[in-house]
Amino acid sequence: MNIAVLVKQVPSTDNVKIDENTGTMIRSELESEMNPLDMYAVEEAVRIKERSSNTKITVISMGPLSAEYAIKEAISMGCDEGVLLTDRKYAGADTLATAYTLTQFLKGKELDLIFAGERATDGETGQVGPMVATLLEIPVLTYVNKIIEITKDDITVQRAIEGGNEIIRTTLPVLITVVKEINEPRLPNLENKLRAKKSKIDIITNEDLKVEEDKIGLKGSPTRVVKVFYPKISRQGEKIAVKTPQEAVAKINDFIKEKGVIS
Amino acid sequence: MNEYNKVTPKIVEEIKKIVKNENLIIYQDEENLKSYSNDESGGEYYAHMPDLVVKPETKEQISEIVKLCNEEHIPITPRGAGSGLAGANIPIYGGIVISLERMNNIIEIDTKNLVAVVEPGVVTNDLCRIVSEKGLYYAGYPMSVETSFIGGNVATNAGGSKVIKYGNTGHHILGLEVVMPDGEIIECGGKRRKDSSGYNLLHLFIGSEGTLGIFTKIYVNLIPQPGKVVDLLVPFKNIEKAIENVAPLMTETKVLPSAIEFIDKESIEYTSKYTGMKLPYQDEVESYLIIQYEGNNIREIEDIYEKSGVTLQKNGAKDVFIADNRTNSEKIWRMRRNWLESLKAIDPYVPTGDVVVPTSKIPEIMAYINEVSKEYKVDIPVAGHAGDGNLHPAPLKPSKVSPEEWKELSEEILGKIAIKAAEMGGAISGEHGIGFIKKELLKQTKEKEYARMKEIKKILDPNNIMNPGKLF
Secondary structure, three states: OEEEEEOOEEEOOOOOOEOOOOOOEOOOHHHEEEOHHHHHHHHHHHHHHHHOOOOEEEEEEEOOHHHHHHHHHHHHOOOOEEEEEOOHHHOOOOHHHHHHHHHHHHOOOOOOEEEEEOOOOOOOOOOHHHHHHHHHOOOEEEEEEEEEEEOOOEEEEEEEEOOEEEEEEEEOOEEEEEOHHHOOOOOOEHHHHHHHHHOOOEEEOHHHHOOOHHHOOOOOOOOOOOOOOOOOOOOOOOOOOOOOHHHHHHHHHHHHHHOOOOO | OOOOOOOOHHHHHHHHHHHOOHHHEEEOOHHHHHOOOOOOOOOHHHOOOOOEEEOOOOHHHHHHHHHHHHHHOOOEEEEOOOOOOOOOOOOOOOOEEEEOOOOOOEEEEEOOOOEEEEOOOOEHHHHHHHHHOOOEEOOOEOOOOOOOEHHHHHHHOOOEOOHHHHOOHHHHEEEEEEEOOOOOEEEEEOOOOOOOOOOOOHHHHOOOOOOOOEEEEEEEEOEEOOOEEEEEEEEEOOHHHHHHOHHHHHHHHOOOOOEEEEEEHHHHHHHHHHHOOOOOOOOOOOEEEEEEEEEOOHHHHHHHHHHHHHHHHHOOOOOOEEEOOHHHHHHHHHHHHOHHHHHHOOOOOOOOOEEEOOHHHHHHHHHHHHHHHHHHOOOOOEEEEOOOOEEEEOOOOOOOOOHHHHHHHHHHHHHHHHHHHHHOOOEOEOOOOOOOOOHHHHHHHOHHHHHHHHHHHHHHOOOOOEOOOOOO
């Protein structure tokens, strides 16, 4: 079985800072890591590999050269090899241009399963996975929280839907985006860390891929960031001093009546 | 000696005059006073109600209040965040609690001298965060970092996980401004790293648990922030194997870790239930070490973990797991940081011991804790700082024991362990302090030194108004 996992390198912080003038994220190489949700995708792929023979997992990322670290993280968890699509021309790609570029690499490859995290913690769009599936014209299963069965031709999964789960079966190949509930990603051990360190990542530029220039990078991105700003949190508070709890309750009662919350 | 005067309405009026704001005083308000009656030491049975709580905003106000209390012979209990583990901020004689919660200003981050000047009510975590934004690092790191105040850290000479590399809080304090028990304000140390001018009063106040004065300004040493951190999670068949690795880790790899923590089998079971997280090899091993290294960049970090990992494997580690990014590091530390919380989920009043022994004696004291656990038929999970020999045995109350019986029983259990630690060349408290809960143990294990400490206290606080009943 051939599995691909799509991973992204994201800033390793809760506090993403945006340059309000340019509308772009302030990145620094030191503070990057594999998108935490992609770890679940990697883990699920590795678990499949562990229970079926002849399975190869390729980790694929598109990003700057430094994204090699994210790929190596995935290899240290048990993936076999890594591919990085990197080119200055890819810079500024939105989800569509990213998905299109990834698809150009993926098409024609004999893959049974493509895994991706549900979304990335920086962009939070959750679009690249489904877009890749659409462009590859293969089925997509999103929000998967359990893989029930994989056979030679098809796969049965459970996916989270509002208020419950649904069980769904589809033919292979398929693209699956996973949610956190699917597993607990492993910590890499020394042996795998050293293997990852020595592994050679396949660097692919647009010279190799030859994607049409109007479909990549900023040019190929219909998304326009019009304005980026920090939300201003402002609340108006009013302090009402009362002497007894009864009086307080009456005040609150009057207030919510006045606002039409209760009649 | 301990007959104190009560807080009268006249005194309340005078305090109001000093702080000029009624909202800074809690008086005759049972519910709010109760929040200042206890700390994190153990059960409700340790609580004592203060007569009044005041939250001054300036050193002058504190000085005036202290003068008043000294004249009127009213006991003062200085209080930080209330996260102490020895009862040092419990007002056992009632009187006035001076809460430093409003004195929470970061006065200055001096990047030219690498010193932060802060008020005692600053949450330590906030200080760490703010200096890190300037590429600097405060290396004091108690496990309660998210709640505790820097003032309390200094008052207890708090430790934490990074003591092996950086020493405890006292190592990072360059100066203190202190309101003395007679109200005089003095300053020891300051923005300087050397000072041979007379007795080292600074280090007399560090760890004094509020018995000698109230800190109003703290000069904190800052260092450049390490560029990169790596955490190793290392399972071992048993405690002995784990501890055997502590010295070779440093001698063979020639790198000083910033933390070497350990957690025992029982603790793993409780924290695993609480966090819903399972560690690799959890069912096969009895102990884990968590080892942290700091380096300048990723290459350096890779070299360090490779060297260290190979040494650990050679010396009996079951495997070595490596976290060199934030998500994985969090995963490793979640178990250790949630240790006390996970025990509290079972027994909200779990008391935590704080013994320290020479590192090589850890297996011996662990075996003794195991014996005590069997003798009393009480579960005693243990976690601690393997790098510096500081252990936290935490006896869990058996369901059939009443809280009152438990107070006595748990003190007896922890007392036995503490005395044993002292006999091994250790001490009864490594980082939590003495408070009032361990004062008898201190007296018992350090008789002559204890008498000298008492003499110092008598000279500096002749009326015994500053946190009375603590230490002595």
